Amino acid sequence: MIRKKLIFILISLFSMIFYTQGQTNSSQARAYLIGPGDIIEGKVLGEGDYDFKVTVDDDGNIEIPFSDKPVQAMCKTERQLRAEITQLIARYVRDPQLSLRVAERRSRPPVTIYGEVRQQQQVILTRQTRLLEILSFAGGVTEKAGGIIQVFRPQPPLCADPKELEEWKAQANDEQGVPSRLYSLSSVKQGREESNPVIYPGDIIIVQKASPVYVIGEVMALREIPITENGLTLTEAIAQAGGFSREAKTKEIRIRRLKQNSKDREIIVVNYDEIRNGKQKDIALQPEDIVEVGRAKRGVGGTILDILTGSARSFTQVLPQRVLY
Missing domain, CATH: 3.10.560.10 (Outer membrane lipoprotein wza domain like)
Known part of the structure; x- marks a missing residue:
């Protein structure tokens, strides 16, 4: 039991570290898949005419001045897009040195977790994350938590692995038709794979209150x-x-x-x-x-004892009080 608690605490600590590093760590940035709304910035060393800063459109494309066709950016990493655009610039510049990054990530809404957790919040995902890690990042559950966690998925995940999408099937829909699925809190804590799904941007996680x-x-x-x-x-x-x-x-x-x-x-x-x-x-x-x-x-004996000890409040409170000088 103690060992499980220690593991749970360690997972929570590591999740906080990874979340912070995800904002700046280049290796994690390369794993980010670009989507509509993201702002892409590119600079070519010594060739300022080829620098660009563009927004990914709704179709997942970007328009760059030195290309006569839109460049598909949807679901590509920075490294993949850099390699493709470098080939385009190479038509005009010899051995171009292109640096490319996602300047602003706007394509994915945050994950929302609330209900009976210690820190209700929104979390911006920068890498693949599962339910247990999100739960740990929110400080764990409160004493009033029941045994059920409900995950709502208001929109289809962007750039998701088809196999992972097959694993997640909605069990119910709310009044607005939003699909959701129920998970056992105890199974999630035990790290069972079937109860620890991948969480996608925009998901809403509710830890239900105990009856x-x-x-x-x-x-x-x-x-x-x-x-x-x-x-x-x-x-x-x-x-x-x-x-x-x-x-x-x-x-x-x-x-x-x-x-x-x-x-x-x-x-x-x-x-x-x-x-x-x-x-x-x-x-x-x-x-x-x-x-x-x-x-x-x-x-009668018990009542008298209550009066003597001051326990029978309902009786003594109605008796009149007088002061003897």
């Missing part, structure tokens, strides 16, 4: 408790609510549970003492359960 359980009545703190990917039992919920108050009726705890496909609730009565003593199995709670801890009836 809540409500604990009310005679507990130390009324709580809304999320059901995490590991589930939540009755004893865990009571513990997170601070335990029982002194007046709690532990032998008769009521769980109000939604009936299937209905807004009505059924009542499940549980003897907590038997669970604590191992005579009854702990109860696995379900989303939207209401755990209600009632108040046990107290005798």
Whole structure:
């Protein structure tokens, strides 16, 4: 378990380093595939007349002054485009020394990640990135995260590998027809290939919030408790609510549970003492359960003790107060 946590932290740290280096590292820049909207800048050593700065059009082409035809730039790397344009310049200049770079990357929208992550943000991708790395870059998930991650793909990826596109198939569409796919958070953390897809520019990642359980009545703190990917039992919920108050009726705890496909609730009565003593199995709670801890009836002796110790607030607060001089 500790080893997995360490690996997860290391992945997060490395992802931050790689993201920063991606803005300036030339080897990663060469791997960038050019797309519409990108601004390309080229300079020829000692031949200023052949310098150019152009924008890739919607068809993926660029217009350069010394070529009578548009040059296809779409889905090419800087190195590939440099080699092609160098051949064109060589018609007019002997042994041209062309430096070419993508001056501004405008062809790809950022990836958006929000929901139950520690740092909701937009991330500009400069290289191939998978879901686990994006999740790590966002600081990991919060305590309220459920077990599901949803990835929306509003537009087809630009210059994507056809094999990778085949691996990603939408499971559902939202009201606007945007395809999406669901992934198990636990499977993503384990690095399973089928749950760790390549993320493309423009993708929207949502870490869904865990469904809540409500604990009310005679507990130390009324709580809304999320059901995490590991589930939540009755004893865990009571513990997170601070335990029982002194007046709690532990032998008769009521769980109000939604009936299937209905807004009505059924009542499940549980003897907590038997669970604590191992005579009854702990109860696995379900989303939207209401755990209600009632108040046990107290005798006269118990009420008097409450008055003496100041515990019976509802009784003493209504008594008149006088000052004896």
